[in-house]
Amino acid sequence: MKIDNRPWYWIPVLNFASGLPYAIIISVSVIMYKNLGINNEDIGIYTSLLYLPWVIKPLWSPFIDLYSTKRKWFLSMQLLISLAFLIVGLTIPLSNFFVISLAVFWVAAFASASNDVASDGFYLLALEKDQQSFFLGIRSTFYRLSMLTGNGLMVFIAGYLEQEYGDKQKAWSYTMIIVGLIMTIITIYNYFSTPKTESKIVESYTETVSNKSFTVVFATFFQKKQIGLVLAFILLFRLGESQLLKMLTPFLIDPVTAGGMGLTTQDVGVIYGTFGVIALTVGGILGGIAISRDGLGKWMLPMILAMHIPIIGFILLSHFHPGSVLYVYATVIAEQFGYGFGFAAFMMYLIYVADGESKTSHYSIATGFMALGMMLPGMVSGYIQEYLGYGNFFIWVFLATIPGVILSRFLIFPADFGKKTT
Template sequence: MKTDNRPWYWIPVLNFASGLPYAIIISVSVIMYKNLGINNEDIGIYTSLLYLPWVIKPLWSPFIDLYSTKRKWFLSMQLVISIAFLIVGLTIPFSNFFVISLAVFWVAAFASASNDVASDGFYMLALEKEQQSFFLGIRSTFYRLSMLTGNGLIVVIAGYLEQEYGDKQKAWSYTMIVVALIMAIITIYNFFSTPKTETTIVENKTELVPNKSFGAVFATFFQKKQIGLVLAFILLFRLGESQLLKMLTPFLIDPIAAGGMGLTTQDVGVIYGTFGVISLTVGGILGGIVISRDGLGKWMLPMILAMHLPIIGFILLSHFHPGSVVYVYLTVIAEQFGYGFGFAAFMMYLIYVADGESKTSHYSIATGFMALGMMLPGMLSGYIQEYLGYGNFFIWVFLATIPGLILSRFLIFPADFGKKSEQE
């Protein structure tokens, strides 16, 4: 039994430290390069490649399992990320900044993916299973909040500095330096707030003894029960969501004549930045609480339905285009609440899949397949939407959720997995 390590003090910030670098590297870099005069072809090719470390992170995750502690790994990686963002900020004024910044972003991307592996492993080692289920919603919520911070607040800062200085290079240089300082502060906080849980684990020789080779750690994942079904479920569970996330903002912004809702970018920011955040937070916290109370078995199906049924709202919006923005608000509120509530079940199931020896590596492999399941359909979503139009596209997205739903009914796992024990 692990002792109380005050998880409320470190879980939110540790997960914020996972989401913020991802947002900067994958999303904010696109806006930065566009504002700094890089053409769309280069932006599309090279910023898409920055996503690759998160897909292939299972290939090096066993090293994180076998050498040193998870705490040392994520603290080191967060420091590397801080330095990388600082270098990007300092080199933006250079004539060859595009090549230099891409190279540094690649380093930051690998460090960020490694930070995710170590943070996930630390979470599973530092908390009991009933605590893991309770804090799933908190983890998901703060990860999403960090994404909103990167895609919202950081971009706002850059825009303000562009107007203040009238110099886009200087503005983005200062912005990236600010991001580096934020990451450095987060790293320092995590150094003092995260418990040294693994010291006891090492002494008891229950986790970090390097008694398995790289290949053995990797291979044991594919020896788990129902592994074919498990991988199919992980890859297909987010088949609909992966396409929805790519085309949802274009749908809201495109004019009604093009099948969209005709909202301004500011409207979309307000909708997701206020009501969306509140709904996501409430849904995520509630999802963790009910799994902790009743176990995963009772809530798996209701949570999957809660996550996918709000797509019907977008089908209705795309077909009827109601004049009042209230309907958009209601649909987004339902979608964000359902995402926060339902995703807790999926993440809890991944923890079950990874459970056992080498859980950090196995969790990383599972999330790597999850990332692949998001990346490939997302790459095709634009082509599918253009071919079908928004109305039929959202119908297709809803139908794409069915395979994952069907597969979930054949998964075998303890019904009380994640349930808080009576003595707790």
């Protein structure tokens, strides 16, 4: 049943609420710990372990499917996330901040993973398939915009406060408190903007899944066609990206003598928070429109290549270290546009994989494997970078994208999947 729920009012902010905690926990924590004196090896290991809640979220996603409403779940989880970031901000000045902040980040990560399950399920249940494909680009774009808000605006604020106070601990403490307040405001907005009639939207669906046990819901995912190939593709698709994301910020911040680009925290925030945001927005919107117009089959390979080819830019930066920051801007713009444009294909494919009964749980399982594919390579990325150096590391990252490209050519799915039917 098609519901007139004004999706433009809630899809952007709901997905922003999924991306911002992820960005802070997985990406911004890397910058924070780097500036607070933690070495690359520890950063790679411990911040990659923060992926674990997203990896194992399929273990509890059936409970979100079977108990209460998706709306209640994501609102309560967003509130918990808000409190967690406030606590992290208050603990940074402590002498044992590293252990305490990691523990609180873990709580926030579990809440964020649960929020993702509920938000994804709400999206899949509240919209028709043609709406899903149309809004996929918008959804992906605002998710990435929230990540760039973390990696851009929040990092810029931290860099500004570092210069203002001359105290990195105070700067990052205030920054985390600001993030907590932003999440609180977002939670309040989502409370008023998201449809409050979910029981009507999912009545028939709830009746179907309520008779399913946890085991059945979980097991049916592994009975899907091509499941071995599907899981291999999901695990390997982001093999290169998982390592790139962990070591990219250290590369930009480390001095040229250490192989980096020697940028300040504020520089990194500006680069990702301005032109990066614009490039990502344009790429994400075009990606969603392309799939909605022509279907996934036509765009799968071009979009995957659009994501991976910009890594060559970082290879060039790490080998030639150009003096002008404009080269860094150009590389980031290409990378962000390619990501926004290309990631729409991967997410649309995951929607195809999850299609059918128990789609919320199955989508959660698929994204859980995706998170596993991000966590394991990310854990060793610091050691690989230290061994290879930045120049050879980025070459390795580019080579690591090849298995996912090859596997994508063997996937079977309807060529017109996601195409607008009207």
